[in-house]
Amino acid sequence: xxxxxxxxxxxxxxxxxxxxxxxxxxxxxxxxxxxxxxxxxxxxxxxxxxxxxxxxxxxxxxxxxxxxxxxxxxxxxxxxxxxxxxxxxxxxxxxxxxxxxxxxxxxxxxxxxxxxxxxxxxxxxxxxxxxxxxxxxxxxxxxxxxxxxxxxxxxxxxxxxxxxxxxxxxxxxxxxxxxxxxxxxxxxxxxxxxxxxxxxxxxxxxxxxxxxxxxxxxxxxxxxxxxxxxxxxxxxxxxxxxxxxxxxxxxxxxxxxxxxxxxxxxxxxxxxxxxxxxxxxxxxxxxxxxxxxxxxxxxxxxxxxxxxxxxxxxxxxxxxxxxxxxxxxxxxxxxxxxxxxxxxxxxxxxxxxxxxxxxxxxxxxxxxxxxxxxxxxxxxxxxxxxxxxxxxxxxxxxxxxxxxxxxxxxxxxxxxxxxxxxxxxxxxxxxxxxxxxxxxxxxxxxxxxxxxxxxxxxxxxxxxxxxxxxxxxxxxxxxxxxxxxxxxxxxxxxxxxxxxxxxxxxxxxxxxxxxxxxxxxxxxxxx
Amino acid sequence: xxxxxxxxxxxxxxxxxxxxxxxxxxxxxxxxxxxxxxxxxxxxxxxxxxxxxxxxxxxxxxxxxxxxxxxxxxxxxxxxxxxxxxxxxxxxxxxxxxxxxxxxxxxxxxxxxxxxxxxxxxxxxxxxxxxxxxxxxxxxxxxxxxxxxxxxxxxxxxxxxxxxxxxxxxxxxxxxxxxxxxxxxxxxxxxxxxxxxxxxxxxxxxxxxxxxxxxxxxxxxxxxxxxxxxxxxxxxxxxxxxxxxxxxxxxxxxxxxxxxxxxxxxxxxxxxxxxxxxxxxxxxxxxxxxxxxxxxxxxxxxxxxxxxxxxxxxxxxxxxxx
Numbered sequence: 001x002x003x004x005x006x007x008x009x010x011x012x013x014x015x016x017x018x019x020x021x022x023x024x025x026x027x028x029x030x031x032x033x034x035x036x037x038x039x040x041x042x043x044x045x046x047x048x049x050x051x052x053x054x055x056x057x058x059x060x061x062x063x064x065x066x067x068x069x070x071x072x073x074x075x076x077x078x079x080x081x082x083x084x085x086x087x088x089x090x091x092x093x094x095x096x097x098x099x100x101x102x103x104x105x106x107x108x109x110x111x112x113x114x115x116x117x118x119x120x121x122x123x124x125x126x127x128x129x130x131x132x133x134x135x136x137x138x139x140x141x142x143x144x145x146x147x148x149x150x151x152x153x154x155x156x157x158x159x160x161x162x163x164x165x166x167x168x169x170x171x172x173x174x175x176x177x178x179x180x181x182x183x184x185x186x187x188x189x190x191x192x193x194x195x196x197x198x199x200x201x202x203x204x205x206x207x208x209x210x211x212x213x214x215x216x217x218x219x220x221x222x223x224x225x226x227x228x229x230x231x232x233x234x235x236x237x238x239x240x241x242x243x244x245x246x247x248x249x250x251x252x253x254x255x256x257x258x259x260x261x262x263x264x265x266x267x268x269x270x271x272x273x274x275x276x277x278x279x280x281x282x283x284x285x286x287x288x289x290x291x292x293x294x295x296x297x298x299x300x301x302x303x304x305x306x307x308x309x310x311x312x313x314x315x316x317x318x319x320x321x322x323x324x325x326x327x328x329x330x331x332x333x334x335x336x337x338x339x340x341x342x343x344x345x346x347x348x349x350x351x352x353x354x355x356x357x358x359x360x361x362x363x364x365x366x367x368x369x370x371x372x373x374x375x376x377x378x379x380x381x382x383x384x385x386x387x388x389x390x391x392x393x394x395x396x397x398x399x400x401x402x403x404x405x406x407x408x409x410x411x412x413x414x415x416x417x418x419x420x421x422x423x424x425x426x427x428x429x430x431x432x433x434x435x436x437x438x439x440x441x442x443x444x445x446x447x448x449x450x451x452x453x454x455x456x457x458x459x460x461x462x463x464x465x466x467x468x469x470x471x472x473x474x475x476x477x478x479x480x481x482x483x484x485x486x487x488x489x490x491x492x493x494x495x496x497x498x499x500x501x502x503x504x505x506x507x508x509x510x511x512x513x514x515x516x517x518x519x520x521x522x523x524x525x526x527x
Numbered sequence: 528x529x530x531x532x533x534x535x536x537x538x539x540x541x542x543x544x545x546x547x548x549x550x551x552x553x554x555x556x557x558x559x560x561x562x563x564x565x566x567x568x569x570x571x572x573x574x575x576x577x578x579x580x581x582x583x584x585x586x587x588x589x590x591x592x593x594x595x596x597x598x599x600x601x602x603x604x605x606x607x608x609x610x611x612x613x614x615x616x617x618x619x620x621x622x623x624x625x626x627x628x629x630x631x632x633x634x635x636x637x638x639x640x641x642x643x644x645x646x647x648x649x650x651x652x653x654x655x656x657x658x659x660x661x662x663x664x665x666x667x668x669x670x671x672x673x674x675x676x677x678x679x680x681x682x683x684x685x686x687x688x689x690x691x692x693x694x695x696x697x698x699x700x701x702x703x704x705x706x707x708x709x710x711x712x713x714x715x716x717x718x719x720x721x722x723x724x725x726x727x728x729x730x731x732x733x734x735x736x737x738x739x740x741x742x743x744x745x746x747x748x749x750x751x752x753x754x755x756x757x758x759x760x761x762x763x764x765x766x767x768x769x770x771x772x773x774x775x776x777x778x779x780x781x782x783x784x785x786x787x788x789x790x791x792x793x794x795x796x797x798x799x800x801x802x803x804x805x806x807x808x809x810x811x812x813x814x815x816x817x818x819x820x821x822x823x824x825x826x827x828x829x830x831x832x833x834x835x836x837x838x839x840x841x842x843x844x845x846x847x848x849x
Contacts, residue, residue, distance in 0.1 A: 026698060032802050034611045041610055041806065115582075116575055172582050175612040193611055194622060194794035196698050216698045220792040221801075224677055229692040232685045369805075398805050406561045 024198070024214040025497055027509060028226040030240040032219045034193045036180045038160055039117045039173040045160075046239075046510040047217070050199060051094075052160035052182035053207075055085060055104065056152060058512055061266055061423035061505040063318035064524045065157035068207065069099070069183065073152035080147035080458035085156075087138040091206045093163045094187040095179065101140045106164035108132045108142065115173050122158045126429045127151065147458035154426050185210045185515050194219065208515035211499055215514075230256060230491055237492035237500065239509035243372075244303040250491045259502060261488035266314045266419040266505040269302075269373065271380060271481040275438065276408045279343070279354070283477030288337035290327040290481045292387040293380060299484035302375045307486040311475055314485065316504055317423035321468035326475055326482060334387050345388055352388040361390040362411040367401040373414045376483055380414070406435075417480065419505035425467050429454060432470060437479055446473060501525055533831070537824055544820030549596050551816075552809045553589070561807070583609055583810065600817065606810030610802065615814035619796065623818075625695050626795035628711060629787070630780045633718035638773065640719070641726025642766075648727075649734050650757055661731075668724025672783065676717045676790035683713060693792035714791045718783060722776060729772045733765035740764070767837060774830035778823035 031042050036051055045059075057068035067073055069088060076082040091099040109132050111120040123129045127148035134140045148155065163181050170176050180188040185207065186199035197217040201210035218235070220226040223243055229235045231253065242250060242258060251258045271293065279285040295309040311326035313319070338344075342355030354360045364381055366373040374395055381391035391412070396404065404410045420427050421436065429451070431437040438447060450473055454466035474480070490508045492500055500508040503524065512525045560571065560579050571579075580586040584595065584606065599606065605615035648660050684692040690712050691697070697706040737743065738761045746760045784797030792798070796815055803811035 024699065032610070040612075115579065116571060174579075174582060174609070175607065177612060192794075193618070194798065195695065198698075218694060218698060218792070220693055221798070222790055222792065225680060225693050225790060225792055228677075228680045228685050232688060232692050234684075234692055399807050402561060403807070 023496075024216045025212045025237070026216045026218065026235045027237045027239055028218050028220045028229060028235050029509075030219075030221060030223065030226070032194060032221075033191065033197045033217065035177070036188055036191065036197065037173065037176055038119055038162070039115070039176060041174075045119075046506050048160055049184060050186045050215075050511050050514070051180060051184045051188060052162070053184050054157055054160055056156035058157070058503060058510075058524055059419075059505055060154040060157040060426070061317060061419050062524065063153055065153050066522065067152075067156075069104075069161060070156065073156055075149075075152075076141065078458075080149035081145075082141065082143045083148070083151045084135070085140050085142065087140075088206055089138055091183050092204065093165075093183055094181045094202060095163075095166075097163065097165055099161075099163075099183055100137050101134045103164045104161055105132050105134050105140050106168060107159070107162045110162065110167065110173075111159060117173070119159055121430055122155050122426060126426045126433075127155060146455050147463075149458055149460050149463050150425060153460070154424065158424070158426070185511050186215065189214075205515065206518075208517040210514055211516050212497060212514055227491065230493065233493070235493075236496040237509065238490070239507065241486070241488040241507070242491050244306050244486070246491075247306065247489050255493060255495065256491050257494040257498070258489050258491050259500060259508065261490055261502045261504075261507050266316050266423045266485075267488065268310075268312075268314065268417045268422060268485040269376060269483045270312065270415065270417045271483055272405065272410075272413045272415060273479045273481065274408060274410050274412070275479045276442075277411060279341075280411065280479075282341070284337055284341060285343075286477040286479060287327055288334040288341075288387075289384070290478050291330045291334035291337070292384055293481055293483070294329050294331075294383055295326075295483050296329070297383070298376050298379045301379050302372050303484065303486050306489075307484045309484050310482060311471075312417070312422070312478060312480045312482045313428065313471060314419075314422040319423060319425040319428070319464065319467055321471050324468075324471055324475055326478060328481075331383070331387050338387065343388075350388065351390050359390075361392055364391050364393045364412040364414065365396055365401055365404055365410050366393070366414045367398040368395045369398045370414075370416075377414050380412075380483070408435075414483070417482075423505055425463070428467055428470060432474075437474060537828060541820065541824055544824070545597065545600060545817060546593075548813050548816045548820060549593055552807070552812050583607060585809065596813075605814035605817065608803075608811040608814075609808045610806045610811065611808075615810050618799065618811060619814055619818060622794060622796050622799045625793060626781065626784050626788070626797060628707075629714050629718060629784055629793065629795060630777070632711070632715050633722060633780055634773065634776055636715070636719045637722040637726050637776070638769065641723045642730045642762075642769065644723070644727045645730035645734055645765075646757055646762060648731050649738065649761075650754060664724040664727045667720055670721070672717050672721045672786050673790055675720060676713070676787055679713045679717060680790070695794050710793075714787050714793050717787050717790075718780060721783065722780060725776070725779075726769065726772060730765060730769060733768045734761050737761035737764040767834065770830045770833050770837070771827075774823070774826035777826040778819060781819050781822065 029047065033043065033047070034040060036043065036048065038048060053069045055068060055070045056065040056073065059065065069091065070085050071088055072086040074084050076084050085104065087101055087104065093099055108123050108129060112123040112129055116124070127144040127146065129142050130145050131143035132140065142151070144151070161183070166178050166181055170178070180191070183206070185202050185205040187202050188197070189200040190198040195218070199215040199217065201213050203210070220229065223240060226235070226238045226240065227242065227246055227250065230238050233255070241261065247258060250256050273280045273286055273289060275281050275286070299305055299307050299309055311324045315324065338352060343352045345352050346357055347353070352360065364377050366377045377393040381393045384391045401413070405413055405415070421431060432447060432451060433440045438444060450466065450469050454463065454470060457463040457466045488507060490500065490502070499513055501513045502508050503510065503512060517525065560576050577586050584592065587595070603616060607613065608615050608618050611618050644660060644664065648657050651657055680692050683690045691710050695707065695710050696702050700706050743756055743760045746756050781796065784795055785801050787793070788795045788797035789801055796818070800812065800815045803815060
C-alpha cells in the first residue's frame with residue numbers, strides 16, 4: 001500500500017513537472033538536423049543523447065563517468081583487458097521493446113565491424129574489442145586486444161546504444177531512415193530537415209522524469225539571427241554559445257538570462273601547424289613558432305578577454321598532466337632558435353630567409369564562416385611578423401578550409417578544437433596516430449616509444465601517466481598551439497525554463513538539463 | 528538564327544552546364560568521407576574509405592562517374608544526398624516550393640516597383656527628384672543583403688515584433704497561410720529591395736529609348752499628355768527588354784537566396800545549397816546547381832518565345848532565316 005502511495009505521489013509530481021512546462025520549449029541549434037542517428041554527419045552528442053543513452057554518463061571528458069544504461073561495469077582479471085557489464089532491468093526502447101544485453105552486444109559489434117562513424121574507433125581501434133559476448137539477458141562480457149583499463153570511464157561513456165531489432169538488417173547506416181528509436185528521455189515525434197525537430201518526453205524514462213513535455217529544435221545557422229529570435233521571444237534558448245560581443249547586451253536584458261558554461265572550458269581555438277611540411281616538420285622550428293605566439297593578446301583582442309589561455313589538451317580535464325605548459329610569450333627565445341637554425345634576415349628587409357637565403361612566406365588559413373578566427377589570424381600573423389616571418393593570412397570557404405586540412409595542403413591554420421579532442425584520453429591516441437597531432441608511420445622514435453607505453457598500460461593510473469608523457473612530448477614542440485579557451489556563455493529565457501545546467505564539455509543544452517533525476521542529482525550534474 | 532540552331536544552342540548550354548556542375552565539386556580538395564566521419568577520417572583504411580565512397584557511387588573512375596551522372600540525369604535520378612541520406616530529388620522537392628515562393632513574389636514585386644519607379648523617373652520633370660531616385664536606386668542596390676536582412680530583423684522582428692525573425696512557418700501552429708505569409712515578408716522584402724535597382728536601371732534605359740521613337744513624337748504632336756505618352760506609347764515598348772531581364776533574374780535571384788535564406792533560416796534551396804557545399808555533399812550540390820542551370824535556360828527559352836510573340840519583327844526575321 002505504501003509503495004502504491006509512493007508511486008502515485010511520484011506520478012503526480014511527474015505530471016505537475018510536465019504540466020509546468022506544457023508549452024513546447026523552443027531551442028535553436030546551429031547545425032541542420034537531417035537525421036538523428038550516430039551516423040548522421042555533424043550531429044553533436046548532446047542532441048543525440050536526448051534520444052539515445054550510453055552505458056555510462058555523463059561524458060568521457062571529466063573522469064566522472066558512472067554507469068547509466070549499465071548498473072555496473074567491472075574489470076575481470078588483472079590484465080585490464082576484460083570487462084563485465086551488468087545492465088539495468090526494466091528499460092524499454094521508445095517503441096516498447098525491452099532493452100537487453102543483445103542490444104549492447106549488437107551495437108558494439110556493429111560499430112566495430114560495420115561502416116565507421118565518428119565514434120566507432122572507440123571499439124574498432126582504441127580500444128579494439130576482440131570479444132563481445134552476452135552472458136545472460138542483462139549482462140555481457142567484452143575483451144580488448146590490448147589493455148583497456150579505462151573502458152568504464154571513457155569507452156562506455158563514448159558510444160550510444162542502438163536497438164538491435166531496428167538496426168540488425170541495416171547495411172548502409174548513413175542512409176538509415178527507419179524509426180528513430182532510443183531509450184533516452186525524449187522520443188522523436190517529427191523531423192523536418194531544414195525546419196525543425198520535435199521531441200516528446202519519454203515519460204517512462206529510467207533515469208528520471210523529463211521536465212519539459214515537448215521540445216521544438218529549430219535550425220539557425222546564423223548566430224545573429226538566433227539571438228535576435230531569442231530577444232524577440234520566438235525562442236526560449238539557444239544551444240550555441242553567445243558571441244563575446246553579445247554577452248553584455250544580452251545580460252542587460254530583463255527577459256533573457258546569460259549563464260557561463262562552467263568555469264572550466266574544454267573547447268578551444270588552436271593554431272594548427274602542418275608537421276608534414278618543412279620547416280614545420282622540425283620540432284625545434286615548431287617550438288620556436290609556439291614561443292613566438294602570445295595567446296594572452298589573442299584572447300584579449302579576439303574575445304575581449306572572455307576565456308583562459310592554456311596548453312593542449314585542456315588543463316580542466318583530469319586526463320591532462322597537471323601543470324602542463326605550452327611554450328609561449330617569448331619572442332626573443334623564438335628569435336634565437338630561428339637564428340640558430342639558420343633562418344636569418346640576410347638582406348635587412350626585416351624578414352627572415354631560409355638557411356639557403358631564399359625568401360620564405362607562410363600561409364595562415366581560416367574559414368570564412370568564422371569571423372573570430374579571422375581576427376585571431378590577424379593577431380597571430382602580426383606576432384609572427386614580429387619575429388621576422390612574412391605570414392599571408394587567407395580566408396577560404398569552410399569546405400575548402402576543411403579540405404586543405406585533411407589533404408595537408410596548408411602551413412598554418414586556425415580552427416576550433418572540441419572537447420572530444422581536448423579531453424578524451426582515448427582520442428589523444430587517435431590524434432597522435434591518425435593525422436591530427438601526428439600520424440602512424442611518420443618517423444618520431446620518441447613518440448613511438450611513448451605510444452607503446454600507453455598501449456601496454458593496464459591500469460588507469462599507468463594509462464594516465466603514459467598519456468601525460470605523450471602530452472609532455474607534444475608540448476615541447478606543439479603541432480596544436482592553443483590560442484585560447486573561450487569562456488562559453490549561453491542565453492535563455494528564464495521565465496520559460498530556467499533548469500539549464502552547465503556541464504563542462506557539454507554546454508547547457510543536454511539531457512541532464514532536462515530531466516528530474518530519480519535518485520537525487522549526481523554531483524556532476526549539480527549547477 | 529534558325530529555330531534549329533537555337534535549340535541546338537540551348538542543348539549545348541545545358542550540356543556544358545551539366546558538365547561543369549559535375550566537375551566543379553570534384554575539383555575541391557578532399558572528399559565527402561571527411562565530412563561523414565569528421566576529424567577522425569584520417570584513421571580510415573583505404574578499404575573503409577572506398578567502401579564508404581561506394582555507397583554514394585563516388586569510388587568509380589571519373590569517366591564512369593560522369594557517364595553514370597549523365598544517364599542518371601536523363602532518368603531524373605540525381606543520386607543520394609550524403610548529408611540527408613535520401614534521394615536528392617526528394618530533398619530538393621521538399622525545399623523548392625519555399626524558394627519559389629520567395630523568388631516568384633520577389634521577381635513580381637521587383638518588376639512592378641522597379642518599372643513604376645522608372646516611369647516616375649521619366650514623368651517627373653525636376654532634375655533633382657530624378658537624381659534622387661537614381662541615387663536611391665544605386666544606393667539600395669549596393670547594400671549587402673546580409674546587412675539589410677539583419678537590420679530588418681532587428682527593427683521589424685525584435686524592436687516592433689511585427690514579424691518573425693526566422694523560419695518559413697510557425698513551429699507551434701504549423702503550416703497556416705497567415706504564418707507562411709508573415710514568415711515570408713522579411714525575406715521577400717530583402718530579396719526585392721536588392722533586385723529593384725537592376726529592374727529600375729534597365730526599365731529607365733528602355734523607356735528613354737522608347738520615348739525617342741518617332742511614333743512618340745507623333746503622339747506628342749497630337750497633343751497627348753506626357754503621362755499618356757509615357758504609359759500608353761513608351762511603356763509597352765519598354766517592357767520588351769524587361770522580358771529578358773525577367774529570365775535572367777530567375778537565376779540571379781535563385782542564387783541570391785543563399786544569403787537571404789541563411790540569414791532568415793528559411794528552409795529553401797539557397798540554404799540547402801549552402802549546407803551542401805559545407806558538407807561537400809556532391810550529389811546534393813550537383814542537383815541544386817543542375818536545377819539552377821535548367822531553370823535559367825528554360826526561363827530564357829520562355830523569354831525568347833515570348834519576345835517572338837510580342838514583336839512581329841522578330842517573327843519575320845526567324846521566318847526569313849529559316
